[in-house]
Amino acid sequence: MNPGTGGLVASSFPRLVEALGACLVAALAAGPALAQAQPPQPPSAAPAPATGTAPRGQPERVNFAEAVRRASVQATPTVVAAEELRRAAALLGEVRSAALPLLSGQASYTRLDGDRRSSSGVVATRDQESAAAILQLPLVAPSRWTSWAHASEQVGVARASEADVRRQTVLSAARAYLAILAQKRVVGVSRSARDIAKVRFEFAHARRSGGIGNAVDEFRSEQQLATSEVQLANGELGLTRAQEALGVLTSSQGPLDAVEEPAFEPVGTPDALAAAEARRLDVRVAQARLDAAAHVARDSWADWLPTLVATGQVFYQHPATLLTPQTGWQVQFVLSLPVYEGGLRGAQRQERDALAREASASLDGTLRQVRSDVRLGLEAVARQEAALTSARLAAERGRAVLQLSIESYRAGATNDLDVSTAQQQSRDADLSAVIAEDAVRQARLDLLAGLGQFP
Numbered sequence: 001m002n003p004g005t006g007g008l009v010a011s012s013f014p015r016l017v018e019a020l021g022a023c024l025v026a027a028l029a030a031g032p033a034l035a036q037a038q039p040p041q042p043p044s045a046a047p048a049p050a051t052g053t054a055p056r057g058q059p060e061r062v063n064f065a066e067a068v069r070r071a072s073v074q075a076t077p078t079v080v081a082a083e084e085l086r087r088a089a090a091l092l093g094e095v096r097s098a099a100l101p102l103l104s105g106q107a108s109y110t111r112l113d114g115d116r117r118s119s120s121g122v123v124a125t126r127d128q129e130s131a132a133a134i135l136q137l138p139l140v141a142p143s144r145w146t147s148w149a150h151a152s153e154q155v156g157v158a159r160a161s162e163a164d165v166r167r168q169t170v171l172s173a174a175r176a177y178l179a180i181l182a183q184k185r186v187v188g189v190s191r192s193a194r195d196i197a198k199v200r201f202e203f204a205h206a207r208r209s210g211g212i213g214n215a216v217d218e219f220r221s222e223q224q225l226a227t228s229e230v231q232l233a234n235g236e237l238g239l240t241r242a243q244e245a246l247g248v249l250t251s252s253q254g255p256l257d258a259v260e261e262p263a264f265e266p267v268g269t270p271d272a273l274a275a276a277e278a279r280r281l282d283v284r285v286a287q288a289r290l291d292a293a294a295h296v297a298r299d300s301w302a303d304w305l306p307t308l309v310a311t312g313q314v315f316y317q318h319p320a321t322l323l324t325p326q327t328g329w330q331v332q333f334v335l336s337l338p339v340y341e342g343g344l345r346g347a348q349r350q351e352r353d354a355l356a357r358e359a360s361a362s363l364d365g366t367l368r369q370v371r372s373d374v375r376l377g378l379e380a381v382a383r384q385e386a387a388l389t390s391a392r393l394a395a396e397r398g399r400a401v402l403q404l405s406i407e408s409y410r411a412g413a414t415n416d417l418d419v420s421t422a423q424q425q426s427r428d429a430d431l432s433a434v435i436a437e438d439a440v441r442q443a444r445l446d447l448l449a450g451l452g453q454f455p
Contacts, residue, residue, distance in 0.1 A: 059243045059255035064177055064262040068455060070250035071173035072166055079251075081165035088151075088158035095151040099144040102136040125319050132315040139333075140308035146299040153292040160288045164281040169249070170455040174445055176246040180258040182438035183239040189434060190235040193427040194228035200423075201225045204416065217416040224420055228427075264444035266381070266451060276374050277367060279452030286366040290359040297352040303345045306337040370450070377447030384436065384443045391429070391436035398422075398429035 108130050116124040201221040207213025243255035277283055311332045320326040405422035408414040448454035
């Protein structure tokens with residue numbers, strides 16, 4: 001070995017070790033965020049979302065409340081559901097019109113090739129003008145009245161459906177927001193591991209260049225650095241995907257970034273199941289559909305009743321004819337009684353009964369799902385919180401082992417393979433803690449949704 005080179009390596013050895021230790025200290029400084037995470041602040045304490053346009057290439061930063069608001073107001077599913085509600089109201093107007101009076105007017109002009117004559121004189125003149133105003137008034141129309149009532153109930157069903165779609169959209173946006181927070185932690189862990197691996201490679205390369213190291217340590221550290229670079233790139237790509245997903249779910253013009261950790265505090269009570277059934281919007285939708293379908297089936301008797309319509313008309317005829325004076329009026333009462341229509345009404349009744357049974361089965365299934373969601377949510381929160389405690393302990397011990405391995409390697413008590421193994425295990429433990437934290441947040445959110453407390 002060249003003495004000058006050996007002296008250079010000997011003098012740079014402490015600096016490289018110090019750099020490696022500094023990277024480890026930085027990782028340990030970030031570690032308490034995983035091992036000793038503070039309770040999240042409620043959305044109201046978060047900074048206000050940005051109001052201006054985000055710089056090109058950078059996602060707009062929003063807090064949790066703003067992301068939920070956008071999903072509730074401008075997301076595509078909520079907009080479509082709102083339009084469906086307006087459509088149901090318009091259909092109500094169409095059905096209602098059949099049960100209300102109808103006033104219409106008509107006028108005509110007739111040009112003949114000549115007067116029509118008979119032995120007694122002119123029967124029809126060449127030019128004829130006529131006009132009439134007609135009023136139709138349903139006096140007895142049970143089928144129209146029941147259709148009116150059924151259409152009113154459908155508006156209520158559409159309103160409940162719109163609220164449930166809004167709930168599902170907001171819930172999806174909230175999960176996407178949490179995914180961004182988790183992916184940010186993954187990127188942080190991967191970047192810290194990359195920095196440590198980079199210093200280790202530089203250290204191993206300097207030792208080998210100085211003639212006091214070996215190729216195995218250098219190649220191993222270089223392989224660890226390359227692997228860390230890949231893991232960091234994958235983590236950053238995952239973060240970009242999560243930000244794009246939140247932007248799509250909120251119908252924003254670009255990706256969105258999460259800036260706070262929301263606080264989820266489910267409130268469990270002894271009657272949590274009953275409260276959830278009364279509060280959940282999907283249960284209200286299923287109940288509204290059952291009530292509407294059952295009402296339609298019960299009112300099938302109205303199809304067999306007669307319909308009585310009064311028609312009044314005032315007219316003008318010029319010139320007057322033998323049968324039609326120049327002005328006049330008339331009233332007509334029309335009674336319609338269905339007798340036989342080929343089995344139409346019986347088939348309609350069977351269809352309505354089937355729809356009512358389907359709605360009942362759907363409500364039963366929704367109630368079972370609500371009970372399952374509450375039971376599973378309570379169990380998941382308890383188990384995921386216990387798992388998070390263990391994961392944080394494992395991450396803390398992993399970082400301690402890594403620190404001891406580096407100190408032992410500096411003292412010559414261990415080799416580079418021990419440091420590499422400790423580094424990989426520490427990174428895996430940190431990632432497990434990140435996954436456990438995200439699982440706890442997701443479990444609490446799912447429990448809130450199951451109890452009907454979010455949104």
